[in-house]
Amino acid sequence: MAVARDLLGRVLVSDAGGERVAGRIVEVEAYRSSGDPASHAFRGRTPRNAVMFGPPGHAYVYFTYGMHHCVNLVCEPEGRAAAVLIRALEPLEGLDALRRRRSRDDMRSLLRGPGCVAQGLALSREHDGADLARGPLRVLPGGGRRRGERVRRGPRIGIRHGLEWAWRFWFADDEYVSGPRRSSQAERAGRVPR
DNA sequence: GTATCGATTAGC
């Protein structure tokens, strides 16, 4: 939880795909190690989620809906499977590569949404388990909140269980955030999964 | 073995 919040504002750099792309984290979701029915780790360790149970500081990349990848950062010690899903970034570097990979020009469409983030950073299952200290994906030191920037929190998006926990964090009114971004209230009034 | 459903997205 604390890690998720702290990741907001930090810069994520990816050299995957042969070109450097960087973005500032503006939206994340926390998935807890135990008792979280929305987490992939809820029913225990499987080949797919194994990395979540490993040491922190590694990427957990999964494939979903038959076509999208999503990127998480594993953040708790070995044995406890907690991770932070990176939902949106503000594009900072590698705009040409981003526009090509995403087949879009609009800045706001490049890295908004978890599937878009993975596509923009050229990350897929082969990067599952990548060491953030050595691999192509890194989190730069520093960053954080800009002057006057507010952090908001609300229920996670696209899940059926665990909606009672406000474990999605984002920068208020940030144009690069996916989904509702004004307030937690707007979030609650918004879409309800099925 | 078959059926169902996603931590989603793009397009109508």
Added chain:
DNA sequence: CTAATCGATACA
């Protein structure tokens, strides 16, 4: 709003 598309999961 729905199709797309396939691995993981549930269940017989």
